[in-house]
Amino acid sequence: MGVKHGREYHDILADLTEAVGGISNSYEFFEMTEEEWTELEDKERHEVLEALADDVFYGLGEAPVIHVGHGSVTYHSKFHIIEVSVDGKELRIVRLT
16 A cells, blocks of 8 residues: 555655654654764755655555654545644644645
């Protein structure tokens, strides 16, 4: 099974990248330390967040909830959305259609 979407993947990835960037310690998904994260240039941070968003998007096809740092990313197939939340509070909704 995969994440069904009607929007262009590039657009979904851009929105999801921005959304997971709102999770303050999202870099821990890749087992990076805070020190390693702060040493990265802005462009490198964006590339890490984009890779994270890509991994999470495809991972949601197997598991409807993926934990990222102190947050979670949830695929709601019935509503065609991905919800990014921190501490149980909605941070961002990414529309798939």
